[in-house]
Amino acid sequence: MSARLAILISGRGSNMEAILNACRAADYPAEPVLVLSDRADAAGLDTARAGGVAAEHIVHTGPKDRAAFEAALTARLKAAQIDLICLAGFMRMLSAAFVEEWRDLIVNIHPSLLPSFKGLDTHRQALEAGVKLHGCTVHYVRAGMDDGPIIGQAAVPVLPDDTEDALAMRVLSAEHRLYPACIRLVVEGRAPVRSNVAALEMAVPAAVPIFMPPA
Numbered sequence: 001m002s003a004r005l006a007i008l009i010s011g012r013g014s015n016m017e018a019i020l021n022a023c024r025a026a027d028y029p030a031e032p033v034l035v036l037s038d039r040a041d042a043a044g045l046d047t048a049r050a051g052g053v054a055a056e057h058i059v060h061t062g063p064k065d066r067a068a069f070e071a072a073l074t075a076r077l078k079a080a081q082i083d084l085i086c087l088a089g090f091m092r093m094l095s096a097a098f099v100e101e102w103r104d105l106i107v108n109i110h111p112s113l114l115p116s117f118k119g120l121d122t123h124r125q126a127l128e129a130g131v132k133l134h135g136c137t138v139h140y141v142r143a144g145m146d147d148g149p150i151i152g153q154a155a156v157p158v159l160p161d162d163t164e165d166a167l168a169m170r171v172l173s174a175e176h177r178l179y180p181a182c183i184r185l186v187v188e189g190r191a192p193v194r195s196n197v198a199a200l201e202m203a204v205p206a207a208v209p210i211f212m213p214p215a
């Protein structure tokens with residue numbers, strides 16, 4: 001059985017595109033049913049439509065409008081019989097009530113190795129902190145910002161002359177591989193949450209450390 005995905009975006013949608021591409025493989029256990037954006041001008045809406053996926057703008061006029069926005073969102077998600085909501089560059093906080101209603105059925109990708117560098121400008125934060133490994137995280141969504149049980153992470157080296165943009169590109173290409181892999185685990189029931197931790201049920205072929213500097 002194929003899990004029915006909704007992908008929520010606010011902009012470019014490159015992670016959304018990576019998910020759509022993964023779903024084209026015959027053995028992938030999920031299908032993209034709906035792409036929703038809080039912004040009418042999100043480039044990802046056109047990409048989704050070009051890929052044959054229904055894509056809609058749900059109007060959000062500001063903080064006072066959150067309840068109406070979430071009511072519209074819920075109605076749309078339920079009508080489409082969505083099994084899993086994937087946030088992919090979706091730039092709004094969801095209310096505790098919404099998150100609770102969809103508990104363990106919302107996942108997000110964040111461009112840092114959580115719990116380091118929550119919020120915005122994560123690549124700048126990483127460069128300023130001087131970390132030598134940076135990366136991205138896919139996690140179940142809780143009410144707190146960038147909070148929730150971690151499903152998967154990918155690490156990349158921070159190179160001596162890195163700019164924010166160079167580092168962002170390196171992380172982004174890791175995001176595009178990590179997110180579909182994590183969605184697969186979730187929809188196959190192989191990332192159950194126990195004691196607020198996602199316990200992965202999978203064989204790991206080789207536990208190879210990543211060194212920076214190389215050792």
Ligand code: GRF
Pocket residue numbers: 009011012013014015016088089090109110111136172175
């Ligand atoms: C990604 O870096 C994602 O981790 C973050 O916002 C960015 C969205 O990029 N949440 P895109 O819209 O998927 O290209």
